[in-house]
Amino acid sequence: MTRFVANNQITLLRNGEEYFPALLDAIASARYEVHLQTFIFEADDTGLRVAAALQAAAQRGVSVHVLLDGYGSRKLTRTVLDGMRAEGIEVTFYRPQISPWTLQRNRLRRLHRKVSVIDGTTAFVGGINIIDDLNVPNGMPPRVDYALRLQGPLVKDIHTSCVRLWQRISWANLQRTHSSRVPLALLDNPPPGQLRAAFVVRDNLLNRRAIERAYLKAIGNAREEILIANAYFVPGRRFRRALVSAARRGVKVRLLLQGRMEYWLMLATHAFYRQFLREGIVIHEYHKSFMHSKVAVIDGRWATVGSSNIDPFSLLLAREANVMVLDADFSQQLRSDIERSIRDGGQQVHADDWERERWGKRVVSWLVFGMVRVILGMLGHSNKH
Structure with a gap:
């Protein structure tokens, strides 16, 4: 059953034009922890700005964790990856790239969600990858897409989901895991809002449908x-x-x-x-x-x-x-x-x-x-x- 939570602040963000400034501002204000999980992380102007913001956060002592899909982010350059890791950012991949011609049973089980949580108090959920709106062929207008900026009690659920997924993939990849650095006082006392909302995930365990x-x-x-x-x-x-x-x-x-x-x-x-x-x-x-x-x-x-x-x-x-x-x-x-x-x-x-x-x-x-x-x-x- 979908569990709706009351008293949330939710802002609709249309396209990267509205999404990325909000995301970058949130990362710039981070004090404790950033989780970013996405299908595509492109090394274009937008991707480089996001990477720079994450590096700046790590430099001031913020714990930064980036989870990328191995197929969707296969084009992310070694330069960008090495640059983030050099600053202490933990970057890992959900299922390394598999050849499109391979009919392995798990090939299409991808990390397609686009979720970010900053300090356990601000979350972003939507369909927008880390890629420029104008990264489209033939000079077409920007692609149409949406995301949400959330504050309120629901963010605790989103934060928990991100931490658990990070830990699960880290265990699967034989990498070290971490406990959240966000103070419980922040998680348990979110800024109040007025909207009822539910965070609904699809996975291969308890939430298949x-x-x-x-x-x-x-x-x-x-x-x-x-x-x-x-x-x-x-x-x-x-x-x-x-x-x-x-x-x-x-x-x-x-x-x-x-x-x-x-x-x-x-x-x-x-x-x-x-x-x-x-x-x-x-x-x-x-x-x-x-x-x-x-x-x-x-x-x-x-x-x-x-x-x-x-x-x-x-x-x-x-x-x-x-x-x-x-x-x-x-x-x-x-x-x-x-x-x-x-x-x-x-x-x-x-x-x-x-x-x-x-x-x-x-x-x-x-x-x-x-x-x-x-x-x-x-x-x-x-x-x-």
Whole structure:
């Protein structure tokens, strides 16, 4: 069951333009401890600024721990890594890079969450990697993505999650671990706020379907509107049934999906267009740039921001982290921003056009979807990490 905690301060951050200044300010004010966990850490201008801020924190005696995914951060240069480690920053990798052509059972079990905690009092959770917004091809506009800045009682849960994951991976890699240096007085006396929120993780131990269940419960309770903006959307059978059931009982269901094909596996998204469009579900594709969002608003009072896509890799394999918020004002703020993306860069997919003009794409999408299922079957399931 999703555990909501009251009295939190939560700020919605759109894109790196808002996220990175907030993150850098928080790191600059750190006194005790910084945890940063991310899928991608790129050695571009943004990544170098974050690395410099972490090094400066370590130089003044802050305990800094950086956990990176071995595949997502495979391009991080030795110069940046050595520079951070030379200042006493502990850097470790979740699953070293494995060849994309290797069908090892655990290859797709990645650290996909993007979570940072500073001094156990300020946390950042979302979908934004440590990479510049303009690190996109062909001079396109910045990618669209979101994160949250949190203060309040929920941060203690996030801090505990980061420390435990760090310790677990350190043990697995035969590295030394640490106890948190944050004073208990800070953890137990957070600044008060007004919002109810839950920190929901997906792992391969006790929380295999926690994020999916939270989504399904909110969708099942929806009475007016479901608005989902998700970059990689290949929902499983239960998720598809929940959306169709909501549409049939009169809920307005709208999807904002990635229109640009970053990876060929994204073609599997189109396999469900025909069914959804026939059921009255409205689909918009974002073509202006890359949309990396993993957010949703339901009935104007339930919202989520995080790292989890709605596909089998996020919902069944990767380590993910989302925050669910129960608040009308926050939900309306996020809803308005999604609406802006629809207006500025979205193109609606119409049922008649899809039926008449996209038959080839429909065939390819089902072939790719079949391949996804075969790959998942070959990779199997594991409890490791």
